[in-house]
Amino acid sequence: MPSPKVLLVANTSWYLHNFRLPLLKDLRAAGYQVEGVAPHDSYTALLEAEGFTVHPWLVARRSVNPLAEAHALVDLLRIYRREQPALVHHFTIKACLYGTIAAKGARIYRVINAVTGLGHVFLGTRKRNHLMRSALKPIYQAAFKARRATVVFQNAADQEKLVQLGITNAERAELIRGSGVDITHFNPAALANAAAPGAFHGPLQLLFPSRLIREKGVKELLEACQRLWADAIPLQLLVAGAIDAGNRSALTPDELGTLQADPRIRCLGHVDDMRAVYAACDLVVLPSWREGLSRALNEAAAMERPIITTDVPGCRDVIDHGRSGLLVAIHDARGIELAIRLLLENPDLASRLGKEARRKVVAVFQVSLVNQSTLEIYGRLLGTPLDRKPILQGMF
Structure with a gap:
């Protein structure tokens, strides 16, 4: 039986390399066929040097141009239909929003949306923030209440905030504290x-x-x-x-x-x-x-x-x-x-x-503990046992 293909998706290759490279490696070690999706930048070659394919995604972090945003969504849908992964894991807000819509269009039924922090839309107290929150709430709900989506939070306050606002449901939320730190390297x-x-x-x-x-x-x-x-x-x-x-x-x-x-x-x-x-x-x-x-x-x-x-x-x-x-x-x-x-x-x-x-x-917070929590979610969603668990690093 072929290994399940999973895609990790972000709005920069920089993010995948600096924050998720250990997770990419642990997923590969656990038997998954793991690849990235992100705009190509100077960090793409570093990911490729580690043996990971990074599919180029045509998206811009700061763009609010409707045509450009529609193009980014269509491009992601094209990638999902071509690659047909068993699971997609989204990081950063555009990846979560567009990725969940694209997953539905590509008939991908296992989606993880990682909330890495709340932005001005949810934290701001100005009238403009309230108006934006009201306008964008249905879009966020479409991503974070989707039946195919599991929503992962890095801290309990963000989780409680989005549940309170009706953006997601408590039963589909998971708490995984950050991306972890390599305690052997940082020692x-x-x-x-x-x-x-x-x-x-x-x-x-x-x-x-x-x-x-x-x-x-x-x-x-x-x-x-x-x-x-x-x-x-x-x-x-x-x-x-x-x-x-x-x-x-x-x-x-x-x-x-x-x-x-x-x-x-x-x-x-x-x-x-x-x-x-x-x-x-x-x-x-x-x-x-x-x-x-x-x-x-x-x-x-x-x-x-x-x-x-x-x-x-x-x-x-x-x-x-x-x-x-x-x-x-x-x-x-x-x-x-x-x-x-x-x-x-x-x-x-x-x-x-x-x-x-x-x-x-x-x-x-050591990375092995954090990644093991993520691997357990993958195993549960895909219904497949893990080949092996990462070895926890030494205490000091």
């Missing part, structure tokens, strides 16, 4: 120069590990740093992230230029492998407004970094306040400043938080 013990948590440098090395968009709290962090610099506290801010040109709230090139011109700030741009950056920093601060489930926080926690983040879904799922990190209120520059001061003055606390952060990642 301070594997790097000779990794600083022990709480062993602060002079000046303090503060890391912001994120794309440069406003929703990640970059403006609040900069305000907190300005307060600390005004008190002559020796601090260097490391910014490991690039401007996301596909996001409407990205910093402008002029704003990035201002950051780059400040000698107290080091702009590292996009970093493919963050291990050395985490290992060299003292504190990680991510004041995000909301996450699906923060990959950056999980990686930082695996590297035993003391973490300051916001008390919002997707961040508080990773960090337990006072135990594995510190939580501050959203949009609270003063709270960020005080949290940095607290850890700077209490290195023993910073050390305890960093060590406990890794313990939680090992227990809850």
